[in-house]
Amino acid sequence: MNKDEMIKKMVSILASEFEVEEEVIVPEANIKETMHLDSLSLVDMVGLVEEEFGVEIKTADLPTIKTFADLYDYVYSRQ
Amino acid sequence: MSTADNKEFAIEELIPQRPPIKMVETFDYRGDEGCHTSIAVAADNIFVDDGALACEGILEHIAQSAASYVGYRRKMKGEEVSLGYIGDIKQCQMSYPMPQVGERVETTMAVVSEIGNITMIKAESQVEGRQVVCCTMKLAT
């Protein structure tokens, strides 16, 4: 899957799971703030990415993934 | 992992819960995979209704199984155990009847992920080989 396809799929899945409009998921937006993630739903997000894209987000790397752009780069480079 | 590598701790050293809500009787550590726990249903258990353990009692047993696991890992590192709270319960199915007084609930718990202070587990509790409760659960410690 190319990067655009990956991003489209990710936006759709995240918007559905976390009940936000797809329009608010823009690359420069902060993930936690945009999707109102707390420590519990952060675990769900990591699990969802692993399940849908086969990429494990390592706990040590989490602090570096702040925006959706960070997430896209992380997942795409590890597919 | 051989049993000689596992230190044996009393349940009271692993979790802060005490009677009448101490809901883990046996704890068998299975490394990174998780653990196996059990509890016999006593007539005076606070969750017993009309001779059967209510499903909330099994969920508490599962939560304390997760807390025992986290507590065991901490003790092995020489750290203190802390209070734990259930963060969420999902994908939970109940299969009646619930266990009767005198029966033993056996639970297999696997770790799904650990991020920060949140441990996510999935668990299956059985009585005489029949599943009574399964769920995923997040514990905050």
Add this chain to the structure above:
Amino acid sequence: MKENGRLYEIAEANGQTMRVKMLTSHPVYEGHFPGNPITPGVMSLRMIRECAGTMLGKELRYAAVKSCRFLSLIKPGETLDIEMETIADEQGLRLKAKIKDCNDGSAKMNLDATMEVMQ
């Protein structure tokens, strides 16, 4: 309803909302936790099941819990509002409930479950 009068008492019931007062002398608090009484999350699950049952005039049990989120601690002595919504769907009797703090309306617990009527 075993815990009605022991864990909590119903102060007001208005349609699908009940105001409950968490009682302070339930034996569970001796062990949860010693010197630091906190209502176990599973007991709030029990309380919701009993309150929904009282509302419907039946005794209910959980068939499935799709999602139950505990957002902040519930302690003995607190007064809470339990908002419940029941819908019959293909799985059975769907119960969605929220427990809120009676003072600031902040959410303490959200539940989405399927119930069965006990025979």
